[in-house]
Amino acid sequence: MSDKPSKYLARPTTTNRQVDDSLISRLSFPVYLWAVAGLGLISPLSGAPLADHATAYRRQLTEKVMPYWLNTVDARHGGYLLADDAKGRGVAREKHLVAQSRMVWGFAHAHLKHLGGAERDYLPAARSGCAFLLERMRDPVHGGYYWRTDLSGSPAAERKIMYGQSFVIYGLVEYYRASGDQEALRQALELFRLIQAKAHDARHGGWIEHFTRDWQPVLQHDAECVVEVGGLKSANTHLHLMEAFTELYETTREEAVKKALIEALDLNRKYFYPPDAGKSCFHRQLDWGPVTAPRSAGLSYGHNVEFAWLMIRAQKVLGQKPAWAHFDAHINHALKYGYDWIRGGLYYKGTNDQPASNTDKVWWAEAELIAALSDSLARRFHPTHAAALEKQIHFLDQYQTVAADGIWLDTVTADGTIKSGGKAHGWKANYHDVRALVKFIETFETSVQR
Numbered sequence: 001m002s003d004k005p006s007k008y009l010a011r012p013t014t015t016n017r018q019v020d021d022s023l024i025s026r027l028s029f030p031v032y033l034w035a036v037a038g039l040g041l042i043s044p045l046s047g048a049p050l051a052d053h054a055t056a057y058r059r060q061l062t063e064k065v066m067p068y069w070l071n072t073v074d075a076r077h078g079g080y081l082l083a084d085d086a087k088g089r090g091v092a093r094e095k096h097l098v099a100q101s102r103m104v105w106g107f108a109h110a111h112l113k114h115l116g117g118a119e120r121d122y123l124p125a126a127r128s129g130c131a132f133l134l135e136r137m138r139d140p141v142h143g144g145y146y147w148r149t150d151l152s153g154s155p156a157a158e159r160k161i162m163y164g165q166s167f168v169i170y171g172l173v174e175y176y177r178a179s180g181d182q183e184a185l186r187q188a189l190e191l192f193r194l195i196q197a198k199a200h201d202a203r204h205g206g207w208i209e210h211f212t213r214d215w216q217p218v219l220q221h222d223a224e225c226v227v228e229v230g231g232l233k234s235a236n237t238h239l240h241l242m243e244a245f246t247e248l249y250e251t252t253r254e255e256a257v258k259k260a261l262i263e264a265l266d267l268n269r270k271y272f273y274p275p276d277a278g279k280s281c282f283h284r285q286l287d288w289g290p291v292t293a294p295r296s297a298g299l300s301y302g303h304n305v306e307f308a309w310l311m312i313r314a315q316k317v318l319g320q321k322p323a324w325a326h327f328d329a330h331i332n333h334a335l336k337y338g339y340d341w342i343r344g345g346l347y348y349k350g351t352n353d354q355p356a357s358n359t360d361k362v363w364w365a366e367a368e369l370i371a372a373l374s375d376s377l378a379r380r381f382h383p384t385h386a387a388a389l390e391k392q393i394h395f396l397d398q399y400q401t402v403a404a405d406g407i408w409l410d411t412v413t414a415d416g417t418i419k420s421g422g423k424a425h426g427w428k429a430n431y432h433d434v435r436a437l438v439k440f441i442e443t444f445e446t447s448v449q450r
Contacts, residue, residue, distance in 0.1 A: 050377075050386075053393050054445040057437045064406035065437075066115050066122065069106065069430040073125050077152050079103075079132030082429065086402065086409055086421030094156055095149050096426035097137060097164035098227075104129035104171035106430030108178035113438055123178055130175045130184055133168060138187075142214045143194045147226060148426075158213040162199055163227045163237045165191060169244040173251050188248055192257060195241075200260075201233075204287050206267050209237050219286075232283040232291060235272035235300075239307055242268055246314045258318070265314050273307040275326050277333035278353040280304055298351045301338035302365025304330045305346070305372040312375060324379070331372055335388050339369075340414060344388075344395030347414070359414040363428070366396055366408070367436035374436070374443040408433050 072080045080103045083090030107126035116122050136153025137145045139160075145168050148157035172188035175181065198215040199207045210218035210230045221230035228234035242264035249257040271288055273280050280299040283291040308330040312322045338347045338356045346369045347356035373389040376382055399416030400408050402423065410422035422428055 049390060050444040051446075053390075054441045054443070058441050058445065060406040061110075061115050061434065061437055061441075062117050064404075065434065066110050066430070067120065068405040068407055069103070069424075070120065070122070070125055072103070072424060073128055074132075074151065077132065078128045078136070079153075080129060080429075081151070082424040082426065084423040084425075086418065086423065092151065094426065095132070095137070095151060095153070097145050097147050097161075098167050099426050099429040100129055100133060100137065101164070101167035101171040102429040102431035104133065105167070105174045106434050108171070108174040109434065109438065110430075111178040112174070115438075126175050126178060130172065130181070133171070134183075134187060139213065144191065144198075144211075144215070146213075157224065157226070159218070159224050159226070160198075160211040160213065160215060161225070161227060162195065162207055162209040163234075163240060165195055165199075166237065166240040166244040169248055170240075173244075173247045176251065185251065189252060189254070189257075192245070192248060192260070196256065196260060201286065205263060206233050206238060206288075207241060208286070209234060229283055229296070231286070232296070233286060233288070234283050235268070235281065235303060235307075238264060238268055238272060239303060239310065242314055243310050246310070246317050250317045261314060261318065265311065265318070268307060269311065269323075269326065273304060273311075273330065275329050277304055277330045278337075280330075298349050298357060300349055300365070301334040301346050301356070302348070302362065302368050305334050305365075306368035309368075309372040309375045327372075327376070331376060331385065334369070335384065339388060340395070341388075341391070343399075343415065344391035344393075345399075345412075345414070346392070360411050360419060361395075361400065361414065361416075362411045363400065363408040364432040366392065366400065367432035371436040371439045374439045378443045 072082055074081050079095050079100050081092035082099055082103075083092035104126050107122040107129065110116065110122040111126060132153060133145065137149055139146060139158070144160040144165060146155045146157065147159045147161050147164055148155075150156050169188045169191055172184045172191075176185040176188070195207070198211065199209070201208055208217050208219075209228060209232075210225050212218060218225065219231040228236055242261065245257055245261040245264055248254075249261050269275075271281075271284050278299070280303075281291070281296070282298065282300070283296040285291060308327045312324070312327055315322045333353075334346065337353060338350050339345075340347065340359070340361075345361040346365050347358065348360045348362050348365060349358035350356040369392055370389065373385050373392070376385045377389065395416070396408065400412050402409065407423045409418060410420040410425075410428060413419050
């Protein structure tokens, strides 16, 4: 694949003067922002640019992005065929639980947010995916959902992995909201109860993450664990369980779901994403002790900012006072150590209060920063957050968005060179970016920044 993004992407010309990256290491953070603003690298902020971006994004979602995803519906078997990259349409050979569930959520969300306009109805596309989940990916013997199937729905990987189960709940709840289908909500609750019975750690709290098909815990890592590390508890999985429980509780108001949501929220805040954001971590031992293995070292800026806004969402659903200081700590840490103030874009990984150790820019992390900054600015104007958001949009538009269909490419390097041209695959669906852009649109389309 070519390493020149201009072949695939819209790259508007820029007259900004270039600044040596070492500038950021020579100036304090506030002084650095002032300096680059003075050089014209951060545009002066007013209400109009963000409102204009919001209008453009609504048009892009309606006319390009969602129609692109509509073409992934598998008319033969149900569910979705996800195997595209910047070179063109690929041939899908399997269906992964995470992506299939996220696609159900994405089409249901598009229906709820009227992204089809007068021309398209996305509810049938959501229904196709929901039926595939319930009829083909759900285990009729032991309950729960297979990690992976072939195109027709025959199991290809039978493990029950909590990360994937969480997105089934998330997708089914959104489908219920869009369709009113009580069976979808009943199945979401049934899965929640199964998770509580089989995966909840009654001794230490939290959830065991990997199981065989018949729900025997896998406590030693092996190749079939696929996501995160067998025998450990992960920030990633516990974040998405919190996310799923939030939506399930808001919809059902069941006391058992509320209790699980409070537990997930408290554990995430204490162990994985503490108020001192530099002490965030990927994994914990089953008893919440630290993990020192090299593969668990560091933190994810994308997960930190995603946690921040999902925490506020959970607290509001629970009727708790939002912990905005905790939110700001994670956003500001990511912007200080993990943000590219020269070009825009959130870096992938870092360690403690040090400069980023992995400066790739991955689509989902970029999306979560947009979502978090939108929530921040919906609360009150914050000049640094506003500057980062505007710069973020410019980077994505220039380097990571395919002009023809508005789809974001999987990964680019710090300077915008394509590293992975994936558009749709087993991990990439219409979830992170569509969700973030809807939040952005709803925040700025009719608002005026002062």
